[in-house]
Amino acid sequence: MTEAADGRRAVLIRRTRLDEAALLPALERSAALAFRNIDGLEWVVSHDVTSEAVHGEAIWAGRSWVAVRDGVLVGFALAEDHGDELHLMELAVAHEAQRCGVGAGLVRAVIAAAEEAGKSSVTLTTFAGLPFNEGFYRKLGFERLTADGMSPQLRACVDHEVTLGLPPERRCAMRRVRGEG
Template identity: 40%
Template sequence: MRGQDEQGSIVGMTRIRPAVPQDVGVVRAVASSAGERFREVADRRVSRCADDAPPTVDELSAPIGEGRLLVAEDESKVVGFVLITVIDGRAHIDEVSVDGDAQGRGHGLALLAATQEWSEDRGLDGVTLTTFSDVPWNRPYYERRGFVVLDEAGTTPGLRRLIAHEASIGLDPELRVAMHRPRGSSGGVDAG
């Protein structure tokens, strides 16, 4: 990423760096901790996400080797991560999670900034994600960070396939949206 050495970059008090194999256990724990917040949602179609298993060791191995898994550290402790893929020429956030005890301190914001930078460093056309429409820390949060909801015409074939896959594993597409933040957009990401 721009402006960093091999060790990572610092955004605010958060240090972002590529994950290493030794991070797998803590990344899985962060995913589980972050998922617990979904228990607050009354709609069972959403709250059931708290019961989802974290990514497996095998699911994390390739992203680590390819530099697509970034971790956020606070005082040398991994407190969050973002798992990135590329879909239709755009960086896609498969998952961004911050440990429940570390939420609200800017770590997620730093991970979004790092993802935007990762995308631009590779010449990609911005960042996409799929998320719940009515969960306050989902669509509304990303809108405040410069993401816009994609309509049917703006939803690429790869995102359509992803949405269909999400539906096949129980994520109701009526509750979900695909979002995009264009290349060159900080979208409030650099703000604290």
């Protein structure tokens, strides 16, 4: 377990419990509210979220973390194993808890888990050019990748996002190499 301060109240970062899987889709919907005033990305607010079943699988596999403040879940991180890399599939922080260090604490938990597992890096995909997406991850040591720098698994993630309707011109893939950042 890790504790991070959000400037006002302590936030506990820990592994997700199976009985919490049903709560996570609502957190993802709340997090999406950050896009409601972003030109061309307003649709994210009503886009599909990660299913409870997928959350359950990640929890069983030990690849899900939650942020808890005052006994309430305020965020989660969900990862998947990509061989030598741990891929951050989803990071969601409740709208009212954003920009308070919750997301950074969750990402640091994923990075620590990757290092404990001997992974060479953590990867992710996100919206390019947005300070609370690409800019946020840059501050945590992630670097933007070109198509040539992506592993086959990461390339497959990017391709899958396109089939889900995410605009490829607004997406980027990023990596944080172990021990850097």
